[in-house]
Structure formats: structure tokens, C-alpha cells
Amino acid sequence: MDRRRFLHNATTAGIGAAAAALATPAIAQERPKITWRLTSSFPKSLNIIFDAATQIANSVKNSTDGNFTIQTYGAGELVPALQAADAVANGTVEMAHTCSYYYIGQDPAFALGTAIPFGLNARMTNAWFLNGGNDLINEFLAPRGLYALPAGNSGTQMGGWFRKEINTIDDLKGLKMRIAGLAGQVMQKVGVTPQQIAGGDVYAALEKGTIDATEFVGPYDDQKLGFVKVAKYYYYPAWWEGGPAMHAFFNLEKFNSLPKSYQQILTDACAAANMSMLANYDAHNAVALKKLVGEGAVLKAFNRDILDVCFKAAMETYAELSQKSPAFKKIYDHQQAFKKDSYLWAQVAEYSYDTFMMMQQRAGTL
Missing domain, CATH: 3.40.190.170 (Bacterial extracellular solute-binding protein, family 7)
Known part of the structure; x- marks a missing residue:
């Protein structure tokens, strides 16, 4: 190998080694x-x-x-x-x-x-x-x-498990219910005594009668937790968790x-x-819901009168909180403006399509 080629190869190798040394760190x-x-x-x-x-x-x-x-x-x-x-x-x-x-x-x-x-x-x-x-x-x-x-x-959750039927707003009065978030404050306005209990402790509280009702998530989780064994009335929807x-x-x-x-x-x-x-x-809630009904769950919807009273109580709660917390008011006002437009759009195409398809499901024509 001549001197020129040797110097070229040595220089190239040196540059490569230096680059590798720099790249690793x-x-x-x-x-x-x-x-x-x-x-x-x-x-x-x-x-x-x-x-x-x-x-x-x-x-x-x-x-x-x-x-x-x-x-x-x-x-x-x-x-x-x-x-x-x-x-x-x-x-x-x-x-x-x-x-x-x-x-x-x-x-x-x-x-x-x-x-x-x-x-x-x-x-x-x-x-x-x-x-x-x-x-x-x-x-x-x-x-x-x-x-x-x-x-x-x-997704929208279930309204929870109750030991007795809830036919009127008066049926909620005096109930001790595990319920989280601002929903507890709204429920308190209509006579419920809210309890905040971690998920792993809810079954025992319901079984012992420490609480009369509980909301949690939906069919898949509720079946795992076994709530149907201690409270058979399964209400929907959880208007507090859409x-x-x-x-x-x-x-x-x-x-x-x-x-x-x-x-x-x-x-x-x-x-x-x-x-x-x-x-x-x-994917899993539909299968779990069918199993829960088979295990004795009685599906019940909150009626319109109950929803109307609770909606009014919620609006009163937000007005009060907006006066107390500037942070709440700022975020809530932004979310409210977004919600109004979202439901304007949702009822045009999505709701119309879903309603028609649900009718086919009920008719057995899907």
C-alpha cells in the first residue's frame, strides 16, 4: 500500500471512530x-x-x-x-x-x-x-x-344498583349512596346522603347495609364486583357520568x-x-349486561320526572360553584359552550342514524 492510500485510510478510520465515540454518548x-x-x-x-x-x-x-x-x-x-x-x-x-x-x-x-x-x-x-x-x-x-x-x-355509565325501586324523586330521599364527584352534591340536593368509597370497598359496604345503593361503572365491571348479589335493581343512565x-x-x-x-x-x-x-x-358491556339479567338484575330507567328534578339541581349547583371557584367557572363556561354546539350537531346525523339502527335491532332485523 502506498503512503498516500495509507494516510487516506487511516484518516477515514479515525473520523469513523471519532463519530462513533460522539454518537454513543x-x-x-x-x-x-x-x-x-x-x-x-x-x-x-x-x-x-x-x-x-x-x-x-x-x-x-x-x-x-x-x-x-x-x-x-x-x-x-x-x-x-x-x-x-x-x-x-x-x-x-x-x-x-x-x-x-x-x-x-x-x-x-x-x-x-x-x-x-x-x-x-x-x-x-x-x-x-x-x-x-x-x-x-x-x-x-x-x-x-x-x-x-x-x-x-x-362511555356513559349505568345509574347503579339499588335495594329498592326508584319510582319518584321522593324514593331517593334518605338513601345512603356511594357516588363520586359533583354528582354527590347534586344528589344531596334531592335528599341522598352521598358516600365516597374506593371501588374495592363498595361491595362490602353494600352487603353490610352501610350504603343502600351504589353507582360504579357499567355491566362489565359491575358483574366482576358482584353487585347483583346484594342489590337487584339496576338503573340507567348515570346522568352524572355521560x-x-x-x-x-x-x-x-x-x-x-x-x-x-x-x-x-x-x-x-x-x-x-x-x-x-x-x-x-x-366490546364487553353488552355481553356482561345479558349475563347480569340472567343472574337476576332488574333493569330500570330513571323516569323523566326524576331526570328533570336532578337536572335543575345540577344547574343550581353549577351556578353556586361558579361564584365560589373562578377556576371552575372558567373551565365550565368553556365546556358549556362546546357542549351546546356538540349536541346541535349530534342530533342531526349521528342521532338519526343510531335511532334507526336501534329500531332494527329491536325488531330483530339486523
Whole structure:
């Protein structure tokens, strides 16, 4: 080999080695080794809800070649179910999967991140989040050291399990009912004594008679929890949860300290989990409902008179809360304006189509 070629090859090799040496630390900086802990507000037995957390963790791990791992814990394993967001805010854990309306004791505005009585359905909720709603939620959460991304929706829920029939508004008076969020305040206006109890403790409370009724989610989860064994009247709809959302809550400082690529991976993982949860409930609730009826559940609809009284009570509640909480008023007013347009559109095409198809289902012609 002549001297010129030798020098050329040596120089090329040297450049290649230097580039490799520079690339390795750069990659390491872009994808550092990070381990987080996620606490859920839901027991592992409620697999559709809890699996959203697992799905997020798996997606993040796979997308980072195992460099970013999230350890998931069920309700009560690290912190009590209804303190998940508090644990994130104070740095006990980096992340939670929870419902923001569990924390209305701190400010009623928390309810608007999940669902309010006579609020948005699931599809509208996601549309609102993507069109300014979740930005308002995060503006509200930031001073509390929190950041949130939508990470699940159950769809319109069932109105719950009752030991006796509810034929008039007077039948609700004096009932002790497990019910979360602002719905408890609205129910209180019509005579119910609301109880906030974590999901894993509801069956025992209903069985012992500590409560007279409970709402939870819908047929798939309710069958797993066995409520039909202790209260046979199964009411619908849950007018207080037309499209309840779950969020992934992050410690704001921890989230902001992540590489931008990790932030995007987390955002995408939450979006996928958000879509999957609703799809899974849509797929499984019909089968579970048929099984519950076979096990003795008596399906009953809240009548129009009850809905009208509760709607009025809800509007009174929002007027009161808007005076007390500027954050509630700001987010609520934005959501209300969105809701009016959404229902204007929904009744044109979607409602007409769905109504016709439901008639075919009832006629057995599908």
C-alpha cells in the first residue's frame, strides 16, 4: 500500500471512530435510563381500567428499548386509591392513573377533568380535550405541581344498583349512596346522603347495609364486583357520568425534566390507552349486561320526572360553584359552550342514524 492510500485510510478510520465515540454518548443522553412508579386508583381486578396503566407502561418500555420503565401498582399497594394524585404532587410517585373528580375537596374544578352531571358524552369529552379543554385542565393543575393527559374513558355509565325501586324523586330521599364527584352534591340536593368509597370497598359496604345503593361503572365491571348479589335493581343512565375520563397524572417537574422524545412517547401511549379503554368497554358491556339479567338484575330507567328534578339541581349547583371557584367557572363556561354546539350537531346525523339502527335491532332485523 502506498503512503498516500495509507494516510487516506487511516484518516477515514479515525473520523469513523471519532463519530462513533460522539454518537454513543449522544444516544445515551437522548434515551437515559429512567424508572418511574405509577399508582392507580383502581384495583387490578378491574382489568379494563387498570390495564390502561399497564398498556402505557408497556408502550413506553417498548418504544425506548427498555430505557424508560414504569412500574405499575394497584389501588392501595403504595397509597390509598383516592390519594393517588396527591402522591404525585408531593413526589411520592412520579405518575398516577386516576379520575380528577376524586379531588373536588380541594377545588370543584377538578370535577371537570372527569365528568359532571348532565355533561359531555365520551366522544364529546375527547373532542373537548383536544380542542382546548385539556389545556385548561393543565392550566388549573400547574400551580399544584401536576400535569395530566387523557388516558381512558368508560362511555356513559349505568345509574347503579339499588335495594329498592326508584319510582319518584321522593324514593331517593334518605338513601345512603356511594357516588363520586359533583354528582354527590347534586344528589344531596334531592335528599341522598352521598358516600365516597374506593371501588374495592363498595361491595362490602353494600352487603353490610352501610350504603343502600351504589353507582360504579357499567355491566362489565359491575358483574366482576358482584353487585347483583346484594342489590337487584339496576338503573340507567348515570346522568352524572355521560363520558367520564381517566387521566394519567404526572409530577409536573418530573415530566418537564424528561427528554422531549420521552414526553412524546408518554403522550402517544396515553392517547392509545384512552382509545383502547372505550373500545374495550363497548366490546364487553353488552355481553356482561345479558349475563347480569340472567343472574337476576332488574333493569330500570330513571323516569323523566326524576331526570328533570336532578337536572335543575345540577344547574343550581353549577351556578353556586361558579361564584365560589373562578377556576371552575372558567373551565365550565368553556365546556358549556362546546357542549351546546356538540349536541346541535349530534342530533342531526349521528342521532338519526343510531335511532334507526336501534329500531332494527329491536325488531330483530339486523
